[in-house]
């Protein structure tokens with residue numbers, strides 16, 4: 473089974489999870505990325521079960537709306553029973569690195585109002601220690617070099633993320649992304665807090681404060697549910 477087939481499998485399982493664990497006519501949170509895209513396509517088949525969604529990016533909002541699924545403004549929603557999203561890495565405690573799709577700021581906001589974070593991933597995303605995947609940090613453009621210097625002092629190698637055409641990637645929040653290579657994240661929550669207070673940092677791609685409560689992990693022998 474290739475990676476896309478595994479993502480497809482976990483997307484289906486996530487919809488099953490929503491049907492079994494979320495009462496009818498609720499608003500649910502939807503993440504961003506290729507796995508989340510497949511989840512959205514599967515969710516569309518049972519869209520009458522939910523009242524609607526909150527979206528973690530403009531990309532996700534557009535895909536949800538293309539299926540006729542209502543998208544509510546996060547400002548108008550107090551809480552959601554579940555937030556379903558992928559990850560770039562997930563450790564045995566459910567801590568994650570996210571932001572490979574440059575959407576981690578809105579992802580973290582959606583996760584913060586969710587009763588439960590359901591991570592959907594293929595087994596290649598499982599790691600013992602976070603950090604082999606470069607850590608995305610969304611920064612206010614003016615602060616980019618100052619933040620990069622601080623990352624170097626911590627032993628990381630920050631790379632300013634560009635689009636394929638060589639232009640700087642601009643996020644949904646009009647900010648830039650630094651991808652910090654070479655970190656070995658043994659204390660995810662402490663590092664998340666430490667980096668979050670650096671002036672100019674909008675959001676760090678460590679999800680420890682908002683770690684996964686449930687992980688649906690697709691492998692060749694099926695989808696494992698990890699609580």
Ligand code: 5RP
Pocket residue numbers: 503504505506507508557558559560569570571572573574575576579
């Ligand atoms: C986007 C994310 C994604 O969840 C993460 O990059 C995983 O993406 P994919 O499902 O395409 O592997 O954090 O910002």
